[in-house]
Amino acid sequence: MGKTLIIGASGGIGAALVAACAARGEDVTGLSRRDDGFDITDPASVAGHLDALDGPFDRVVVATGALVIDGAEPEKTIKAIDSQAMLDQFALNAVGPALVLARAHGLLPRKGRGVLAVLSARVGSIGDNRMGGWVSYRAAKAAVNQIVHTAAIELARTHQESVCVALHPGTVATPFTADYLGRHPAVTPDEAAGNLLRVMDGLTPAQTGGFYDWAGKEVAW
Template sequence: MPSLPSLPQGYRAIVIGATGAIGSALLAQLQADPRCAQAVGLGRHTRPAVDLDDEATIAQAAEQLKAQGPWHCIIHAAGMLHGPRGLPEKRLSQLNYAQMEATFRINTFGPALVLAHFVPLLAKRERSLLAVLSAKVGSIGDNQLGGWYSYRASKAALNMLLKTASIEMARTHPQAVLVALHPGTVNSALSAPFNGAEIGRPAAKAAADLLRVLDRLGPEKTGGFHAYSGQELPW
């Protein structure tokens, strides 16, 4: 079945973070869609490469792909929950500058530059979609448990950047839909330390859910925050 039937026949798609569990599943489903003329996956080791720690690579990749456009679907699927600096902080006493900076660089600053360089590649006169993978724990209104300080804050900041970009782009791309999506818990390296293999969903199922939600959103929903189930989430 087509992945994004609401897009024009022969649409073109880009997945950034295509080597991760969800990113690779998204790319595979888009490449398998007979209505998709081209689906490109980007990451640190692709050509062109996109390294979220290196703005020049983001700009260069966007410039190289611009000539192949217009692009109708761009999905940013890269992110980090834990890394060399440790697991998400449960208490204030665990906060440290290095871990906060690393988390924000990958979850907020890098995606912000992706928006800056890739949003202009979207088709202006046709329906187009751009999604960033956020997280429900980034919802300030839904935060009932606390903890995970840097991760929550980095995703909340990402949501604000996406919302702000959607307002600007609505003026020049009236048919574009820019949204933040919550994929749920997925079997991946990101969720593995938290029993993700036991409580998560297969990446292919998560990707199908996300594409289905994205496909159903109209321009009036641009700037929104949605779960893989279709539920609209509070900021």
């Protein structure tokens, strides 16, 4: 029975991952702001909660994030940039995961396979951006992709069997996306969790530092 840590366990995808891992017989620990007071944007909160855990964990998933923060909608144009809204996006979607990754060495087993996955988004891909808009969210997700890639290089020096990746879960029907789905096909959180677990199960150390979608296909940086 593996040990799993889900950060952002009260969100749509996070809660589904907790349920899916528990159904597989895994020993699951969940952390969230709502239920545990875990604030991923606060270094003291991240340190206090993570350092108190009984690790290591075979799987760690950072499933936090938001598209709309304090009512700031995704920008339709660069002309709509608001500095505070952009800073808020970076704090939650990039700096927060970086604070977790700073403790990755203590969360994963030194010997044997471990997986640390950070949920990102395809809109964070620079190479795949043909629509424009959503500047702050895109930039924050592009930043977290770089953070994951960099952290994976360092982690590989001491945890040679571990995998650290950014994952795009696809378009998932949650309150997070409710106002932005339009005619885009979406999956349920349960389906997304199953897809993500299949991808994580199949990852090898050679893939560490990569960016993959819900089907296991590499996403362009």
